[in-house]
Amino acid sequence: MPNDVFGSLDPRGPVAAEMADVWWFMFGLGLVVFILFAVLLVSGLFRDKGSDRGMGSSSHRWIVGGGVVLPVVVVTVVFGVTLAAMRILPVGGSGDAVVVDVIGHQWWWEVHYPDHDVTTANEIHMPVGRPVELRLSSADVIHSFWVPSLGGKLDLLPDRVNTMEFSADEPGEYRGVCAEFCGTQHAKMGFLAVAESPAEFEAWLATQSQQAAEPVGEVAARGREVFSEVGCADCHTIEGTDAVGTTGPDLTHLATRETLAAATLPNTPEHLADWVGDPQEIKEGVNMPDLPIGEEDMAALLAYLEGLE
Ligand code: CUA
Numbered sequence: 001m002p003n004d005v006f007g008s009l010d011p012r013g014p015v016a017a018e019m020a021d022v023w024w025f026m027f028g029l030g031l032v033v034f035i036l037f038a039v040l041l042v043s044g045l046f047r048d049k050g051s052d053r054g055m056g057s058s059s060h061r062w063i064v065g066g067g068v069v070l071p072v073v074v075v076t077v078v079f080g081v082t083l084a085a086m087r088i089l090p091v092g093g094s095g096d097a098v099v100v101d102v103i104g105h106q107w108w109w110e111v112h113y114p115d116h117d118v119t120t121a122n123e124i125h126m127p128v129g130r131p132v133e134l135r136l137s138s139a140d141v142i143h144s145f146w147v148p149s150l151g152g153k154l155d156l157l158p159d160r161v162n163t164m165e166f167s168a169d170e171p172g173e174y175r176g177v178c179a180e181f182c183g184t185q186h187a188k189m190g191f192l193a194v195a196e197s198p199a200e201f202e203a204w205l206a207t208q209s210q211q212a213a214e215p216v217g218e219v220a221a222r223g224r225e226v227f228s229e230v231g232c233a234d235c236h237t238i239e240g241t242d243a244v245g246t247t248g249p250d251l252t253h254l255a256t257r258e259t260l261a262a263a264t265l266p267n268t269p270e271h272l273a274d275w276v277g278d279p280q281e282i283k284e285g286v287n288m289p290d291l292p293i294g295e296e297d298m299a300a301l302l303a304y305l306e307g308l309e
Contacts, residue, residue, distance in 0.1 A: 008148040012174060012195075015089055015151040015166040022085045026078055033074060037066075089152075090131060090165035097133040097165060100124055104136070104143030104156035106182055107189035107286065108249055108262040118208040119237075121249030122191045122262045124176075127201040131167045144180035147193045153179045168195035175263065184285045190263030204256075207309075211240030212252045215304050223304025226297045235287070238308065247287065254308040261286075273302055 009024075011017040102124070103110040111120045126132045136145050138156040146153040151166035168174065178189035196204070215221040224241065227233055233243035239252040257267050261283055265271040274281075277298065279288040293301065 010149060012149040012170060012172060013151065013166050013168045016149055018085050018089060019152055022081055025081055029074060029078065033070070040066075091163055094131045094133065094165060097131040098126060099133045099135065100126075101135045101137075102145060102156070104138040104140075104145070104178070104182070104189075106140050107178070107185040107283070109189070109191045110139070110249065113205065113208075116205050116209055118205055119250045120208055120253065120257070122259060123194060123257050124191065125194045125196060125201055125204050126168060127198040128168055128171050128195045130198070131165045133163060133165050136162045136164070141182050142180055143178045143182050143189070145176065146179040147174050147176040149174045150193060155180060168193070171195050171197065173258065185283050188262060188264045188283050190259075192258055192263060194258075207256065208253055210253075212238045213307055213309050215307055217303070219300050220303040220307050222297070223300035223302070226293065226301045227304060230291050230293055230297070230301075232291075232301075251305070251308060255306055256309055269302065269306055272305060273298075276302065276305070 008016060009020050011020045099114055101112040101114055103112075109122050109124075111122070111124055112118070124132070134145065134154075136154055136156040137160065138158045140158065142158075143156040144153050145156055145164075147166070150168055151164065154162050154164045156162065172195055174193040174195065176191045176193055178186055180186075182189065215224050227238070227241075227243060233241075233245055235245040235248035237244050237246060237250045237252065239250075243251075255267070259265060260267050260271055260275050261279070264283060265275060278290055279286055280290050
C-alpha cells in the first residue's frame with residue numbers, strides 16, 4: 001500500500017501544482033472578502049443608530065458596491081485565473097508521453113500500455129519527469145479518474161475516450177481513487193500511480209510484457225489446474241495459459257502488484273487467501289463470486305497465484 005499519501009494541496013507534479021496555485025489564490029481572495037465583511041458587520045453593530053435612518057444614498061452605494069460590483073469583480077477574476085491555468089494544462093499528445101489506456105470497471109481499473117503490449121490492473125507505472133497521456137474510457141457506468149497529488153479529475157465514459165496528461169516530479173506511490181459514485185463498492189475502487197526512475201520503469205515494462213511464470217513445484221502446478229476447473233479462467237487472463245477471460249483483471253503478473261481488489265488490501269499471502277476465499281465479505285456485490293473450493297485445492301490455487309511474478 002502507498003506509504004506516501006499526498007493530497008491535492010501537497011502537489012507532486014506540475015499539473016497538480018498549477019491547480020493547487022489556483023486553489024490557494026481562491027482561498028486568499030475568499031479570506032480577504034470574509035475579513036472585509038466581518039469588519040463591516042462588527043462596525044455596523046456599534047454604529048450610532050440615530051445618525052442614518054432609512055435608505056440614504058450611502059446605503060444604496062453599499063448595496064450596489066457590496067452586492068453587485070464586488071461579486072462580479074471577484075467572480076470575473078477567479079474565472080480569468082481558472083481559464084489561464086486551464087490553458088497551460090496539457091490535455092494529451094505531448095511527443096514523448098507514455099500512452100496509457102485506462103478502462104473503468106465496477107470496481108477496478110484495467111490498464112494497457114498500447115506501445116509496449118502490456119496489460120495490468122489497478123496500478124499505473126510511470127517514469128519520473130516524463131508526461132503520461134491517459135486515455136480514459138469505461139466498460140460500464142461513469143467513473144472518474146483522480147490522483148490528487150498529480151492532477152485533476154476526469155470522467156471515464158462508456159463509448160467515449162477522454163484524455164488528460166500528468167507527470168510526477170519525484171519517485172513515489174501516489175494513491176488514486178474513483179471520484180464519481182459508481183455503485184456500492186465505489187469507495188473500494190482505488191489504484192496506485194507508481195512513479196519510478198526511467199530504468200526501473202523500463203525494467204517493469206520488460207517484466208510485464210512477458211508471459212506468466214511457469215508454476216514451480218507440484219502444488220502450484222495443481223493450482224493452475226484449479227484455476228481453470230473452478231471457473232477463475234472464465235473471467236481472468238493469464239498470458240501463456242488457457243485463461244483468457246476479460247471481465248476481471250489480468251492476473252499474468254499478479255504477484256508483482258502492491259495491492260489486491262483495487263487498492264483495497266495489501267498484496268500479501270494472508271490477504272490473498274482472504275480475498276480469494278471470500279470476496280463477497282471484503283467487497284460485497286463485486287462480480288467475483290465466493291467459489292466452493294476445497295482446502296487442498298485452495299492452498300494449491302494460492303500457491304500458483306503467489307508465483308505469478
Ligand atoms: Cu468507479 Cu466510483
